[in-house]
Amino acid sequence: MKTQITGFGCVCSLGDNISEIRQNLFKPVSEISFLDRFESSFAGDYPVFQVSQKILSQKDETESYSFLFLKTALDEALKNADLRPEDLKGARVGAVIGTSVDASFNCFDFYKEWRAGETVSSLDPFNKYVHYSAAKEVLNYLGAADGISQTVVTACAAGTDAAGIAAEWIENSICDVVIAGGTDELNLIPFTGFIKLMIASKERSRPFDENRNGINLGEGAGVLIMESAEFAAGRNAKKAGFVLGYGNICDGYHQTSPEPSGKGMKKAVEIALNQSGLKTGDIAFVNAHATGTEDNDSAESAALNEVLNGVPVTATKSKTGHALGAAGAIEACLTLICLNEQKIPAAENFQTADKKLNLIPVLKDTKITGGKAAVSDSLGFGGCNAALVLAGREYDPA
Amino acid sequence: MNRIFIKNSGFADNTRSVNDFFDIKRLRRIDGLSKLALCAAAKTLYNTDISLEEEKNDIGLIIATGRGSVKQTCNFMDGIIDGGDVLASPLAFSHSVHNSIETSITVLLNMRGPCLTVSQGGSSFSSAAVTAKSWLMSGKCKYVLLGAADEEHPVMSKEYEDEIVKKECAAFFLLTLEETPDELIVENIKPDDFNPSLYAFELAVKTGQLMTKDGARRIAEDFVKAALAERKRDAMSVFERKNIPELMQIPDEGEKQKIFDGIKILCSIDGGKDLNAQTAGEECFKSMQKHNKITFSTSGSTGIPQNCVHTRDMVKEEVGAVTFLFENIERVISTVLSHHSYGFIFSLQMPERLNLPVLSYPPAPVLQWDKNLKKGDLLVTFPLFLKYLMQLDFKFPPGVTVLTSTAPMPDELMENIYKNGAQRVIEIYGASETGAIGFRENPGSSFFLLPCWTYKEENRMIKSISRKSTPLQRDLPDIVKLKGDRVFSVDGRIDKAVQVAGVNVFPSKIEKLLRQHSMVKDAIVRLGQERLKAFIVLQKGVSEKEARASLHDYMETVFTVHEIPKPLTFGDKLPVTSFGKKADW
Numbered sequence: 001m002k003t004q005i006t007g008f009g010c011v012c013s014l015g016d017n018i019s020e021i022r023q024n025l026f027k028p029v030s031e032i033s034f035l036d037r038f039e040s041s042f043a044g045d046y047p048v049f050q051v052s053q054k055i056l057s058q059k060d061e062t063e064s065y066s067f068l069f070l071k072t073a074l075d076e077a078l079k080n081a082d083l084r085p086e087d088l089k090g091a092r093v094g095a096v097i098g099t100s101v102d103a104s105f106n107c108f109d110f111y112k113e114w115r116a117g118e119t120v121s122s123l124d125p126f127n128k129y130v131h132y133s134a135a136k137e138v139l140n141y142l143g144a145a146d147g148i149s150q151t152v153v154t155a156c157a158a159g160t161d162a163a164g165i166a167a168e169w170i171e172n173s174i175c176d177v178v179i180a181g182g183t184d185e186l187n188l189i190p191f192t193g194f195i196k197l198m199i200a201s202k203e204r205s206r207p208f209d210e211n212r213n214g215i216n217l218g219e220g221a222g223v224l225i226m227e228s229a230e231f232a233a234g235r236n237a238k239k240a241g242f243v244l245g246y247g248n249i250c251d252g253y254h255q256t257s258p259e260p261s262g263k264g265m266k267k268a269v270e271i272a273l274n275q276s277g278l279k280t281g282d283i284a285f286v287n288a289h290a291t292g293t294e295d296n297d298s299a300e301s302a303a304l305n306e307v308l309n310g311v312p313v314t315a316t317k318s319k320t321g322h323a324l325g326a327a328g329a330i331e332a333c334l335t336l337i338c339l340n341e342q343k344i345p346a347a348e349n350f351q352t353a354d355k356k357l358n359l360i361p362v363l364k365d366t367k368i369t370g371g372k373a374a375v376s377d378s379l380g381f382g383g384c385n386a387a388l389v390l391a392g393r394e395y396d397p398a
Numbered sequence: 399m400n401r402i403f404i405k406n407s408g409f410a411d412n413t414r415s416v417n418d419f420f421d422i423k424r425l426r427r428i429d430g431l432s433k434l435a436l437c438a439a440a441k442t443l444y445n446t447d448i449s450l451e452e453e454k455n456d457i458g459l460i461i462a463t464g465r466g467s468v469k470q471t472c473n474f475m476d477g478i479i480d481g482g483d484v485l486a487s488p489l490a491f492s493h494s495v496h497n498s499i500e501t502s503i504t505v506l507l508n509m510r511g512p513c514l515t516v517s518q519g520g521s522s523f524s525s526a527a528v529t530a531k532s533w534l535m536s537g538k539c540k541y542v543l544l545g546a547a548d549e550e551h552p553v554m555s556k557e558y559e560d561e562i563v564k565k566e567c568a569a570f571f572l573l574t575l576e577e578t579p580d581e582l583i584v585e586n587i588k589p590d591d592f593n594p595s596l597y598a599f600e601l602a603v604k605t606g607q608l609m610t611k612d613g614a615r616r617i618a619e620d621f622v623k624a625a626l627a628e629r630k631r632d633a634m635s636v637f638e639r640k641n642i643p644e645l646m647q648i649p650d651e652g653e654k655q656k657i658f659d660g661i662k663i664l665c666s667i668d669g670g671k672d673l674n675a676q677t678a679g680e681e682c683f684k685s686m687q688k689h690n691k692i693t694f695s696t697s698g699s700t701g702i703p704q705n706c707v708h709t710r711d712m713v714k715e716e717v718g719a720v721t722f723l724f725e726n727i728e729r730v731i732s733t734v735l736s737h738h739s740y741g742f743i744f745s746l747q748m749p750e751r752l753n754l755p756v757l758s759y760p761p762a763p764v765l766q767w768d769k770n771l772k773k774g775d776l777l778v779t780f781p782l783f784l785k786y787l788m789q790l791d792f793k794f795p796p797g798v799t800v801l802t803s804t805a806p807m808p809d810e811l812m813e814n815i816y817k818n819g820a821q822r823v824i825e826i827y828g829a830s831e832t833g834a835i836g837f838r839e840n841p842g843s844s845f846f847l848l849p850c851w852t853y854k855e856e857n858r859m860i861k862s863i864s865r866k867s868t869p870l871q872r873d874l875p876d877i878v879k880l881k882g883d884r885v886f887s888v889d890g891r892i893d894k895a896v897q898v899a900g901v902n903v904f905p906s907k908i909e910k911l912l913r914q915h916s917m918v919k920d921a922i923v924r925l926g927q928e929r930l931k932a933f934i935v936l937q938k939g940v941s942e943k944e945a946r947a948s949l950h951d952y953m954e955t956v957f958t959v960h961e962i963p964k965p966l967t968f969g970d971k972l973p974v975t976s977f978g979k980k981a982d983w
Contacts, residue, residue, distance in 0.1 A: 041483050103496055103517045105471050105551070112479050114553060126553050130465075130591050133518030135525075150525045151518040153466065153496035161514060165529055172532045189474065192483045193491030250459065250513035252504035255427070256492045264510070381492065382501030384513060 001275045002397040003167035005241040007081025009073040010333040012220030012320045013049035026365045038188045049218035049321030065185035066102035069221035077223040085143045093147035094175035095138040096166040098158025098182035100325035157380030159328025164246030176231040181223035182329030199293045207290035207315035210354035215291045218321020222329030241336040242391040247271025251383025262303030268385040269307045276389040284371030285344045287335045289379045290315030301359035314362045315347035328378040335376045339392030342368045404580040408441030409569040409602035429493040431467045432502035435547035438568040458512040458539035462522035462546045464594025466496035520589030523598045527584040545570040546598035562592045569602035580605045608710040609686040615679035620735035625657045637760030646675040694739045694830040706830045712868045716833040717747045719850035728774030733761035739830040740803040745778045763787045773797030781807040794819035809841035847884040896925045898960040917945045932963035942968045
């Protein structure tokens, strides 16, 4: 697999665009924030990573925050790829978007009013939910409604899966251009749900630390424009990176916990590596899923120690929070930034090594000295394991 | 662009059969939508050569769900509304995640390959099919199990109560690049955002195998039972034997071969194939999977024995046309054999379509039958059995529906069945050639034409009927008078001609004329070895010798040479099958 990425865009707590994120990715996060967008008795206790007020304030009443983030990242990706809607005429266009909140019935205020037996002022929130799909909206936004769309909902692996499937659609000649990405917003349902599952942390998340105690939720979107070699060459598109491999494997183990030995994740990484034709030594670093939960970090480190032993591991969720269905797409963008900058950012908040994990993440920003590609992986609820092998713009596909 | 094909499909709109596939303990924490999907997915794999238990690495799983487990999302929100966020249920949250269906399936069906869940309203299924194709094309997996599952949305159920057809359903397709009769084409699906999985459900109903493994075994067993019962005085003893090897413990090799030859015709098995008691059921399944048809052999009571071929599409159309009659049924109790058209549809195919459990019992009329029946049951049976039950003054438990064939049945019998407690009596009018044509529920009333048929009439008589969706067209074997647009009465049979030395003759006309002879009490006439033969019951006190002489002269006078039956067989009563139908001799 050598799918060309011609542009990417991102919005998350690190910044409103790639340029801001590039600046902040290699600095420690100094501030923590708490939710004030919706009512929750937990709001003051659990830190979150929010998109800037500047972006949040742009929300139109008719759209979700998730779509606002997606649109923001999409605009940037299109601009970076120098791709205009008119370039898509006659092309086979696809959109694959991962999400969690944006595909769910999360109209809490509407539901509360409706359930109370009151005459709801309008069924609009419900109807919008019934007819809405993030991926279809992307095509509509591009004026390519006849294209193929797919909204992927493999929980926390959705963003990685979306990018992988988009690359497969290009490789298998299903599409000439695919908009891939993920988007999610902070929302009462997952915020409460993760707390009730006792996997949310009241402190800053500490991936792979012996005293790790859970995730911090985040939000945002990442979008990658992928094009077939012919289509990209036809319009003289520039290179922003490559997807070289994608593997996804299910654990078939448990509703919320990963298979403890990490064999599903190991297999997903192996498949992605095989597809890329690269060896362990070619991998400069891993941007791990690294949620900071007991079970996830344990299974993931077991897998990485086996299949990518000795490869530096970073944990960007310690800087962005866990953006659920968007996480994989945001992390793919961050991985591309790292490859293009030739730097690996430090994982934050790590203090004590866990002997059981045998994995210490990168603790200071580190220059890439070897390896031409990186692995970005995700573990989703229900045992969804997904891994991408990504290369930067300097990679020579020949 | 590669084409993808359906190796098998399965569907479910209720979860009745989920315990047939999975240990109940493993289902304890599984939500309703996942159970629905598990039913359909397990059925899809079970009827192939893929083991449910073994770990599966080369099968990809893709779930399309328009809304996911929305009831669990609402449950979770209910918890917050009722008790505050501190009391919200973590279990409801974990089940509310869109890919919880995928998880349940990978865990319970031991799938360890690539997996994905797609959710985008009414286009979820067609979108998921694109990635299924992509995975097969790239060789990522050998098969893809593509499924669709959705449940009713509580808000939609109330707010759109009268406007939208709501259906909770799941459907799965085992997809492959190997060519099968069913290609998966999803390009022109019109998205239905309110019923996202309905299209897939209807497609699975249409494309599913004609026969399940268990069903194929059962029709082969029933064929053997019927063949043996015809030859035995104590026919009921045959029904006590459970399987083909047990049934086929008969010394006569010629008889065995004849039975296997019949099974070959029934299931379209190659004539040169060697069948034995151990393999017959499996061979039936394989052959019906390949040929997608069943051949019913008529008894020949109306003339020459015939083979009536029913393709999968014909069977599915018929089943689709009768299911509305059984909406409140919870279980099927069968006394009929499944290798005949009536038993095949009503004790095998219809229950499969409605996911109803089936229990079979020998048609022995005893008062203890009430132990076999309970509220919500459908008793699939035939008039002779019901007649014997009524003679015993059998009382039906409350809430039992009786389904009977061979319409029209005597009004008095139907009245008695109602009088003795049956909640509903449904009488099916049909034939092996056509399958079910119409039904009625009251003695003396007219029949209603089933929705799968159109008809041609002449002078308010239905002359021929045609299926709406399949190329099945037949002249009716009976005199059928129209009483309304789709309402009719059955007023007797139209005689059928048979050919003797190339000349049309009418066995029923000859029977009628034989019965007019003073020494003859009753008679059956059929085509024998190239000419007609007759079985005659004489009036009391008449000797066979004097009857032979008299009949010879009589027949020479009233019949043409082609009409004269030879040989004549005499007996105390007409030969009938264990189900009361006229039999051969």
